[in-house]
Amino acid sequence: MSEQTTLIHDTSSIPVCSAVTGQTVYQLQESGQEGVNTLFEQARTVARELRQTPLKQRQHAVEQVMDYIRDNRDHIVDRICDETGKTRTDALVSEIMGVLDNLEWNVHNAPKILKDEKVATPITLLGKKSRIFHEPYGVILKVAPWNYPFHIAMTFSLGAFLAGNAVILKPSEQTPLQGLLEEVLAASPLIKRAVQVAYGTGITAQQLIAARPDKIFFTGSTRTGKRILRQASDLLIPAEMELGGKDQMIVFDDVNLKRTVAGALWGALTNAGQSCTSVERLYIHDSIYDEFVKQLVTETEKLVVNTGDRGDSDIGAITAGFQLNIIEQHVEDARSKGAKILTGGARLGDNFYLPTVITDITPDMQLHTEETFGPLIPVYRFSSEKDVIRETNSFQYGLSASVWSKNLNRAERVARAIEVGAVSINNVMLTEGNPALPFGGQKESGFGRAKGAEGLRAFTRSKSILIDKQSGIIEPNWYPYTMKKYRIFDKLIEVLFTKSPVKLLKLAVTGMKLEGEAKQPRG
Incomplete structure (x- = not known):
């Protein structure tokens, strides 16, 4: 995977102020369309490679970032407090402990949550096997809020990565934590390539959505969420919304x-x-x-x-x-x-x-x-x-x-x-x-769920698999249709959906008749 810078530069400049002093601490650069295109080009390349990366390797990468957060928590708290104005206890407990707690749970439980599932197959499909694969979407766009800029950025981005996705993270321009996010993500060489940060205002968010990520996760106000949904719906991009509350x-x-x-x-x-x-x-x-x-x-x-x-x-x-x-x-x-x-x-x-x-x-x-x-x-x-x-x-x-x-x-x-x-x-x-x-709301508080098994699987698509043997058997519901086959199917419906103490015996007899009729050529 080629190395790319995670900061997009353009001529627009956004002042980032300390919530403690009110003074400008640095200038943020609004992204441009060319930069967004570069981000997505890299993200799609990484996404294809992550599909071949074992889960154990992704787990180890997340643990590397967790270790860095734990060992550098005072430094991280300093940055969070300066940009947000939080008290140190709020920052330590909600941002640092919250991130580590969620990531540890995800790392520990990911193997059983993301593994292929065996699903029961009905008696009418006797001899076949059913599975569900939980596959990554590809490129996830996370638009994060200003109130918990570290916690929400890290838990969503690393959860999506753990599920096998590349991620583009768009922090709020109010509390972007520029440089800190990259520093933490760089604790793992794999995550440094897989999770990229795009800085800017709503202009950048619109450009990122227009570039067609495979799924959008938004945390923020109901008003902004509705705007994002309107743009995403025109492009048929699935989205999950964690919006306002009262x-x-x-x-x-x-x-x-x-x-x-x-x-x-x-x-x-x-x-x-x-x-x-x-x-x-x-x-x-x-x-x-x-x-x-x-x-x-x-x-x-x-x-x-x-x-x-x-x-x-x-x-x-x-x-x-x-x-x-x-x-x-x-x-x-x-x-x-x-x-x-x-x-x-x-x-x-x-x-x-x-x-x-x-x-x-x-x-x-x-x-x-x-x-x-x-x-x-x-x-x-x-x-x-x-x-x-x-x-x-x-x-x-x-x-x-x-x-x-x-x-x-x-x-x-x-x-x-x-x-x-x-x-x-x-x-x-x-x-x-x-x-x-799981965490999420109803009504104008949004939809979709973060956290827990439901939240981790939100970063995946389910794919249904049915496995049959390669044999000479012709399925009864295949052509040709005959009057006799119709009558046997009619009887099958009666047997299947009527309570009877000898239901299984009747099913077996009816099934044998269907199999026999399926072998007959059209007369």
């Missing part, structure tokens, strides 16, 4: 208040609320509402807002300036329409927003219906299980949720009733902590 946390009256308040606090504010599965709708049962909110406000005001920490800060910066504007707009809109801001509700410095608890929310407020993606805890009250299910299902989003109750039968009943892709019971955002569980 996740609900439903708290019944029998919970441990202290623990549940702590869960709500973290679930809403981790990564400064910049997660698609952050709690954006906190439903509290009437009977505990007042005390719960009181404790929630008290604990919120204890949080440390800071970056550049050593691991002892709770809330970091808002990564993108436009997102900070959206947060302010949602809060001010709610305030002007009668919502109560119990704590927070203001910008802190240039890049921070105070953790904010909001009550008395009404349907006409933007933060009620739109994804805020910030350190807000919008609190609602409810009185009955039926009402809270109806309310939560009325939203257009359906990514994930959590249900809290000592009554596990009730919690599971509610989990089944709400229209989301994942539910944590008596915990929050925990389905994402198990690499074996």
